[in-house]
Amino acid sequence: MLKITRKVEYALIALRHMQQSPNNSVSSASQIASKYGIPQHLLAKILQQMTRDGLIQAVKGPTGGYKIKADLKKISLKDFFEKLEGPLGLMDCYFNTDCLQMKACNILSPIQKINQNMRDMFSKTTLLEITQ
Amino acid sequence: MLKITRKVEYALIALRHMQQSPNNSVSSASQIASKYGIPQHLLAKILQQMTRDGLIQAVKGPTGGYKIKADLKKISLKDFFEKLEGPLGLMDCYFNTDCLQMKACNILSPIQKINQNMRDMFSKTTLLEITQ
DNA sequence: GTATATACGACAATTTTAATCGTATATAAA
DNA sequence: TTTATATACGATTAAAATTGTCGTATATAC
Ligand code: FES
Ligand code: FES
Numbered sequence: 450m451l452k453i454t455r456k457v458e459y460a461l462i463a464l465r466h467m468q469q470s471p472n473n474s475v476s477s478a479s480q481i482a483s484k485y486g487i488p489q490h491l492l493a494k495i496l497q498q499m500t501r502d503g504l505i506q507a508v509k510g511p512t513g514g515y516k517i518k519a520d521l522k523k524i525s526l527k528d529f530f531e532k533l534e535g536p537l538g539l540m541d542c543y544f545n546t547d548c549l550q551m552k553a554c555n556i557l558s559p560i561q562k563i564n565q566n567m568r569d570m571f572s573k574t575t576l577l578e579i580t581q
Numbered sequence: 582m583l584k585i586t587r588k589v590e591y592a593l594i595a596l597r598h599m600q601q602s603p604n605n606s607v608s609s610a611s612q613i614a615s616k617y618g619i620p621q622h623l624l625a626k627i628l629q630q631m632t633r634d635g636l637i638q639a640v641k642g643p644t645g646g647y648k649i650k651a652d653l654k655k656i657s658l659k660d661f662f663e664k665l666e667g668p669l670g671l672m673d674c675y676f677n678t679d680c681l682q683m684k685a686c687n688i689l690s691p692i693q694k695i696n697q698n699m700r701d702m703f704s705k706t707t708l709l710e711i712t713q
Numbered sequence: 714g715t716a717t718a719t720a721c722g723a724c725a726a727t728t729t730t731a732a733t734c735g736t737a738t739a740t741a742a743a
Numbered sequence: 744t745t746t747a748t749a750t751a752c753g754a755t756t757a758a759a760a761t762t763g764t765c766g767t768a769t770a771t772a773c
Contacts, residue, residue: 450584450585450586450589450662450666450730451583451584451585451662451669451671451699452582452583452670452671452672452673453582453583453671453672454582454760454761454762455761455762455763456761456762457582458672458688461688461691461692462686462687462688465687465688465691466687469687477717477718477719478718478719479717479718484685485685485686485687488762488763488764490763490764490765491762491763491764493718493719493720494720494721496719497719497720497721500719500720507718507719507720508718508719508771509717509718509719509720509769509770509771509772510717510718510719510770510771510772510773511716511717511718511771511772511773512717512718512771512772512773513717513718513719513770513771513772514718514719515719526695530582530583534582537583538583538584539583539584539585540584540585540590541584553616553617554594554617555594555597555598555601555617556590556593556594556597556711559593559597559710559711559712560593560711562710563658563706563711566702566706567583567699567702570698570699570702574695574698578691579688579691579692579695580691582761586729586730586731587730587731587732588730588731609748609749609750610749610750611748611749620731620732620733622732622733622734623731623732623733625749625750625751626751626752628750629750629751629752632750632751639749639750639751640740640749640750641738641739641740641741641749641750641751642739642740642741642742642748642749642750643739643740643741643742643746643747643748643749644740644741644742644748644749645739645740645741645748645749645750646749646750647750
Protein backbone atom coordinates (compact mmCIF):
# COMPACT_ATOMS: atom_id res chain seq x y z
CA MET A 450 0.00 0.00 0.00
CA LEU A 451 0.93 3.68 -0.31
CA LYS A 452 2.82 2.90 -3.48
CA ILE A 453 3.18 4.99 -6.59
CA THR A 454 2.41 3.20 -9.83
CA ARG A 455 4.86 2.16 -12.52
CA LYS A 456 3.14 4.65 -14.74
CA VAL A 457 4.21 7.51 -12.48
CA GLU A 458 7.62 5.92 -12.06
CA TYR A 459 8.17 5.71 -15.81
CA ALA A 460 6.88 9.24 -16.29
CA LEU A 461 9.36 10.58 -13.74
CA ILE A 462 12.23 8.70 -15.31
CA ALA A 463 11.36 10.05 -18.73
CA LEU A 464 10.95 13.58 -17.45
CA ARG A 465 14.28 13.50 -15.70
CA HIS A 466 15.88 12.10 -18.81
CA MET A 467 14.52 14.94 -20.92
CA GLN A 468 15.52 17.48 -18.32
CA GLN A 469 19.09 16.30 -18.66
CA SER A 470 18.96 16.30 -22.42
CA PRO A 471 21.35 18.99 -23.72
CA ASN A 472 19.71 22.06 -25.23
CA ASN A 473 16.30 20.46 -24.63
CA SER A 474 16.68 18.34 -27.73
CA VAL A 475 14.03 15.72 -28.35
CA SER A 476 14.22 12.16 -27.01
CA SER A 477 12.24 9.41 -28.66
CA ALA A 478 10.14 6.97 -26.69
CA SER A 479 12.23 4.05 -27.89
CA GLN A 480 15.49 5.72 -26.89
CA ILE A 481 14.26 6.25 -23.35
CA ALA A 482 12.58 2.87 -23.15
CA SER A 483 15.65 0.93 -24.13
CA LYS A 484 17.98 2.96 -21.93
CA TYR A 485 15.97 2.33 -18.77
CA GLY A 486 14.47 -1.04 -19.64
CA ILE A 487 10.90 0.19 -19.89
CA PRO A 488 8.36 -1.54 -22.21
CA GLN A 489 8.42 0.65 -25.28
CA HIS A 490 4.75 0.73 -26.12
CA LEU A 491 3.81 1.37 -22.55
CA LEU A 492 6.16 4.30 -22.22
CA ALA A 493 4.83 5.70 -25.48
CA LYS A 494 1.31 5.77 -24.12
CA ILE A 495 2.47 7.53 -20.99
CA LEU A 496 4.37 10.13 -22.99
CA GLN A 497 1.29 10.66 -25.11
CA GLN A 498 -0.74 11.35 -22.01
CA MET A 499 1.85 13.78 -20.71
CA THR A 500 1.68 15.51 -24.08
CA ARG A 501 -2.08 15.91 -23.77
CA ASP A 502 -1.52 17.24 -20.25
CA GLY A 503 0.81 19.90 -21.61
CA LEU A 504 3.83 18.70 -19.68
CA ILE A 505 5.87 17.82 -22.73
CA GLN A 506 5.75 18.53 -26.43
CA ALA A 507 5.71 15.94 -29.21
CA VAL A 508 7.56 16.14 -32.50
CA LYS A 509 6.33 13.67 -35.10
CA GLY A 510 8.17 11.89 -37.84
CA PRO A 511 11.70 10.47 -38.00
CA THR A 512 14.14 12.37 -35.77
CA GLY A 513 11.03 13.20 -33.75
CA GLY A 514 10.41 12.59 -30.10
CA TYR A 515 9.47 14.52 -27.00
CA LYS A 516 10.86 17.45 -25.10
CA ILE A 517 9.82 19.31 -22.00
CA LYS A 518 7.26 22.03 -22.53
CA ALA A 519 6.00 23.09 -19.13
CA ASP A 520 7.88 25.00 -16.46
CA LEU A 521 8.56 22.18 -14.04
CA LYS A 522 9.13 24.44 -11.08
CA LYS A 523 5.56 25.67 -11.37
CA ILE A 524 4.08 22.20 -11.19
CA SER A 525 3.67 20.47 -7.85
CA LEU A 526 4.12 16.78 -7.38
CA LYS A 527 0.50 16.65 -6.34
CA ASP A 528 -0.66 18.14 -9.63
CA PHE A 529 1.61 15.81 -11.52
CA PHE A 530 0.27 12.75 -9.71
CA GLU A 531 -3.30 13.87 -10.26
CA LYS A 532 -2.75 14.52 -13.94
CA LEU A 533 -1.54 10.96 -14.36
CA GLU A 534 -3.64 9.03 -11.87
CA GLY A 535 -6.58 11.18 -10.87
CA PRO A 536 -7.55 12.56 -7.46
CA LEU A 537 -5.20 11.85 -4.60
CA GLY A 538 -6.62 10.25 -1.49
CA LEU A 539 -5.81 7.53 1.01
CA MET A 540 -9.21 5.95 0.51
CA ASP A 541 -11.85 6.00 -2.20
CA CYS A 542 -14.56 7.18 0.14
CA TYR A 543 -13.94 10.77 -0.86
CA PHE A 544 -14.52 10.28 -4.55
CA ASN A 545 -17.15 7.63 -4.97
CA THR A 546 -20.10 7.28 -2.68
CA ASP A 547 -20.57 3.54 -2.64
CA CYS A 548 -18.78 3.06 0.65
CA LEU A 549 -22.08 3.21 2.49
CA GLN A 550 -21.41 -0.41 3.35
CA MET A 551 -19.92 1.25 6.37
CA LYS A 552 -23.20 2.13 7.98
CA ALA A 553 -21.49 4.22 10.59
CA CYS A 554 -17.93 4.91 9.61
CA ASN A 555 -15.98 6.29 12.52
CA ILE A 556 -12.68 7.12 10.88
CA LEU A 557 -13.65 9.49 8.11
CA SER A 558 -12.59 12.67 9.84
CA PRO A 559 -9.35 11.27 11.28
CA ILE A 560 -8.37 9.99 7.88
CA GLN A 561 -9.20 13.34 6.35
CA LYS A 562 -6.47 14.88 8.48
CA ILE A 563 -3.82 12.45 7.33
CA ASN A 564 -5.06 12.91 3.82
CA GLN A 565 -4.61 16.65 4.06
CA ASN A 566 -1.10 16.22 5.41
CA MET A 567 -0.22 14.06 2.48
CA ARG A 568 -1.69 16.47 -0.04
CA ASP A 569 0.16 19.35 1.60
CA MET A 570 3.41 17.46 1.42
CA PHE A 571 3.06 16.73 -2.27
CA SER A 572 1.84 20.26 -2.94
CA LYS A 573 5.00 21.74 -1.52
CA THR A 574 7.32 19.70 -3.70
CA THR A 575 7.81 20.81 -7.29
CA LEU A 576 8.46 18.52 -10.21
CA LEU A 577 11.72 20.36 -10.79
CA GLU A 578 13.01 19.31 -7.38
CA ILE A 579 12.54 15.71 -8.39
CA THR A 580 13.84 15.80 -11.91
CA GLN A 581 16.86 18.01 -11.55
CA MET B 582 -2.18 4.76 -6.01
CA LEU B 583 -1.05 5.97 -2.60
CA LYS B 584 -4.00 4.23 -1.05
CA ILE B 585 -4.22 2.47 2.27
CA THR B 586 -5.67 -1.03 2.19
CA ARG B 587 -9.04 -2.16 3.49
CA LYS B 588 -7.11 -4.17 6.02
CA VAL B 589 -5.67 -1.01 7.55
CA GLU B 590 -9.01 0.73 7.22
CA TYR B 591 -10.81 -2.05 9.07
CA ALA B 592 -8.10 -2.15 11.71
CA LEU B 593 -8.45 1.57 12.35
CA ILE B 594 -12.21 1.35 12.58
CA ALA B 595 -11.97 -1.49 15.06
CA LEU B 596 -9.34 0.28 17.14
CA ARG B 597 -11.37 3.44 17.30
CA HIS B 598 -14.42 1.44 18.27
CA MET B 599 -12.56 -0.21 21.13
CA GLN B 600 -11.12 3.10 22.21
CA GLN B 601 -14.62 4.43 22.62
CA SER B 602 -15.81 1.35 24.45
CA PRO B 603 -16.67 2.33 28.03
CA ASN B 604 -14.32 1.06 30.70
CA ASN B 605 -12.29 -0.70 28.01
CA SER B 606 -14.77 -3.55 27.96
CA VAL B 607 -14.31 -6.18 25.28
CA SER B 608 -15.91 -5.97 21.83
CA SER B 609 -16.39 -9.10 19.77
CA ALA B 610 -15.39 -9.32 16.14
CA SER B 611 -18.96 -9.94 15.08
CA GLN B 612 -20.26 -6.92 17.01
CA ILE B 613 -17.82 -4.63 15.27
CA ALA B 614 -18.24 -6.29 11.90
CA SER B 615 -21.99 -5.94 11.86
CA LYS B 616 -21.96 -2.39 13.17
CA TYR B 617 -19.68 -1.12 10.43
CA GLY B 618 -20.60 -3.51 7.65
CA ILE B 619 -17.26 -5.32 7.59
CA PRO B 620 -17.00 -8.99 6.51
CA GLN B 621 -16.92 -10.84 9.80
CA HIS B 622 -14.33 -13.46 9.04
CA LEU B 623 -12.03 -10.93 7.48
CA LEU B 624 -12.20 -8.61 10.46
CA ALA B 625 -11.54 -11.56 12.75
CA LYS B 626 -8.30 -12.34 10.98
CA ILE B 627 -7.20 -8.75 11.22
CA LEU B 628 -7.98 -8.61 14.92
CA GLN B 629 -6.01 -11.82 15.39
CA GLN B 630 -3.03 -10.25 13.72
CA MET B 631 -3.31 -7.17 15.89
CA THR B 632 -3.40 -9.47 18.88
CA ARG B 633 -0.17 -11.13 17.80
CA ASP B 634 1.29 -7.67 17.30
CA GLY B 635 0.45 -6.78 20.88
CA LEU B 636 -1.87 -3.94 19.96
CA ILE B 637 -4.96 -5.52 21.44
CA GLN B 638 -5.76 -8.35 23.82
CA ALA B 639 -8.06 -11.27 23.11
CA VAL B 640 -10.50 -12.85 25.52
CA LYS B 641 -11.73 -16.26 24.44
CA GLY B 642 -15.07 -17.93 24.93
CA PRO B 643 -18.60 -16.54 25.06
CA THR B 644 -18.70 -12.95 26.32
CA GLY B 645 -15.20 -12.78 24.94
CA GLY B 646 -13.77 -10.36 22.44
CA TYR B 647 -10.96 -7.87 22.13
CA LYS B 648 -9.82 -4.82 23.99
CA ILE B 649 -6.98 -2.40 23.61
CA LYS B 650 -3.73 -3.47 25.19
CA ALA B 651 -1.02 -1.14 23.93
CA ASP B 652 -0.56 2.51 24.76
CA LEU B 653 -1.76 4.05 21.52
CA LYS B 654 0.00 7.34 22.06
CA LYS B 655 3.31 5.52 22.01
CA ILE B 656 2.69 3.93 18.64
CA SER B 657 3.21 5.90 15.45
CA LEU B 658 1.07 5.54 12.43
CA LYS B 659 4.15 4.39 10.58
CA ASP B 660 4.75 1.54 13.04
CA PHE B 661 1.09 0.60 12.85
CA PHE B 662 1.11 0.52 9.07
CA GLU B 663 4.28 -1.53 9.03
CA LYS B 664 2.97 -4.01 11.57
CA LEU B 665 0.00 -4.68 9.32
CA GLU B 666 1.43 -4.31 5.84
CA GLY B 667 5.19 -4.49 6.06
CA PRO B 668 7.84 -1.92 5.17
CA LEU B 669 6.60 1.43 3.97
CA GLY B 670 7.92 2.75 0.68
CA LEU B 671 6.67 4.45 -2.45
CA MET B 672 8.29 1.81 -4.63
CA ASP B 673 9.41 -1.76 -4.17
CA CYS B 674 12.95 -1.03 -5.31
CA TYR B 675 14.05 -0.52 -1.72
CA PHE B 676 13.00 -3.93 -0.48
CA ASN B 677 13.45 -6.37 -3.32
CA THR B 678 16.29 -6.22 -5.73
CA ASP B 679 14.66 -7.42 -8.91
CA CYS B 680 14.16 -3.95 -10.28
CA LEU B 681 17.42 -4.19 -12.15
CA GLN B 682 15.28 -4.13 -15.26
CA MET B 683 16.04 -0.48 -14.91
CA LYS B 684 19.58 -0.68 -16.12
CA ALA B 685 20.25 2.87 -15.17
CA CYS B 686 17.54 4.19 -12.92
CA ASN B 687 17.74 7.93 -12.60
CA ILE B 688 15.09 8.62 -10.01
CA LEU B 689 16.19 6.52 -7.08
CA SER B 690 17.64 9.33 -5.03
CA PRO B 691 14.86 11.81 -5.77
CA ILE B 692 12.28 9.25 -4.78
CA GLN B 693 14.22 8.51 -1.62
CA LYS B 694 13.64 12.06 -0.49
CA ILE B 695 9.90 11.91 -0.99
CA ASN B 696 9.92 8.57 0.70
CA GLN B 697 11.65 10.00 3.72
CA ASN B 698 9.16 12.85 3.89
CA MET B 699 6.33 10.38 3.92
CA ARG B 700 7.90 8.22 6.58
CA ASP B 701 8.55 11.30 8.72
CA MET B 702 4.96 12.37 8.40
CA PHE B 703 3.61 9.03 9.51
CA SER B 704 6.21 8.80 12.25
CA LYS B 705 5.03 12.03 13.81
CA THR B 706 1.41 10.98 14.01
CA THR B 707 0.38 8.67 16.84
CA LEU B 708 -2.32 6.07 16.67
CA LEU B 709 -4.07 7.85 19.52
CA GLU B 710 -4.48 10.98 17.43
CA ILE B 711 -6.37 8.94 14.89
CA THR B 712 -8.52 6.85 17.13
CA GLN B 713 -9.56 9.38 19.72
C1' DG C 714 8.21 5.91 -51.49
C1' DT C 715 10.08 4.31 -47.26
C1' DA C 716 11.49 4.21 -42.75
C1' DT C 717 10.68 6.07 -38.31
C1' DA C 718 8.11 8.32 -35.05
C1' DT C 719 3.84 9.74 -32.55
C1' DA C 720 -1.43 8.66 -31.57
C1' DC C 721 -4.92 5.85 -29.78
C1' DG C 722 -8.03 2.27 -28.57
C1' DA C 723 -8.88 -2.64 -27.61
C1' DC C 724 -7.36 -6.48 -25.39
C1' DA C 725 -4.68 -9.80 -22.37
C1' DA C 726 -1.67 -11.02 -18.58
C1' DT C 727 -0.15 -10.37 -14.14
C1' DT C 728 -0.21 -9.00 -9.54
C1' DT C 729 -2.31 -7.47 -5.54
C1' DT C 730 -6.07 -7.08 -2.61
C1' DA C 731 -10.27 -8.68 -0.61
C1' DA C 732 -13.20 -12.14 0.85
C1' DT C 733 -14.66 -16.89 1.90
C1' DC C 734 -14.38 -21.58 3.84
C1' DG C 735 -13.24 -25.25 6.91
C1' DT C 736 -11.66 -26.82 11.10
C1' DA C 737 -9.74 -26.54 15.74
C1' DT C 738 -9.66 -24.72 20.45
C1' DA C 739 -11.22 -22.16 24.55
C1' DT C 740 -14.75 -21.03 27.95
C1' DA C 741 -19.02 -18.98 29.91
C1' DA C 742 -23.47 -20.33 30.99
C1' DA C 743 -27.42 -23.37 31.23
C1' DT D 744 -21.53 -31.98 30.96
C1' DT D 745 -23.61 -30.18 27.06
C1' DT D 746 -24.26 -26.21 24.22
C1' DA D 747 -23.53 -21.92 22.26
C1' DT D 748 -20.35 -18.38 21.35
C1' DA D 749 -15.94 -16.69 20.64
C1' DT D 750 -11.03 -16.65 19.17
C1' DA D 751 -7.17 -19.00 16.05
C1' DC D 752 -5.33 -20.07 11.70
C1' DG D 753 -4.37 -21.90 7.26
C1' DA D 754 -6.12 -22.84 2.47
C1' DT D 755 -8.54 -21.37 -1.18
C1' DT D 756 -11.27 -18.42 -4.25
C1' DA D 757 -12.96 -14.08 -6.09
C1' DA D 758 -12.47 -9.51 -7.41
C1' DA D 759 -10.04 -5.54 -8.64
C1' DA D 760 -6.28 -2.90 -10.07
C1' DT D 761 -2.19 -2.66 -12.41
C1' DT D 762 0.84 -3.64 -16.06
C1' DG D 763 1.86 -4.91 -20.57
C1' DT D 764 0.75 -6.18 -25.58
C1' DC D 765 -1.21 -5.67 -30.20
C1' DG D 766 -3.07 -3.62 -34.27
C1' DT D 767 -3.79 0.19 -36.94
C1' DA D 768 -3.67 5.05 -38.28
C1' DT D 769 -1.20 9.35 -39.12
C1' DA D 770 2.65 12.56 -39.66
C1' DT D 771 7.14 13.70 -41.68
C1' DA D 772 12.24 13.60 -42.58
C1' DC D 773 15.09 11.74 -46.00
S1 FES E 1 -16.52 5.66 4.69
FE1 FES E 1 -15.39 4.33 3.53
S2 FES E 1 -14.32 3.52 5.18
FE2 FES E 1 -15.26 5.00 6.27
S1 FES F 1 15.21 1.20 -9.44
FE1 FES F 1 13.23 0.54 -9.53
S2 FES F 1 12.51 2.24 -10.62
FE2 FES F 1 14.43 2.98 -10.32
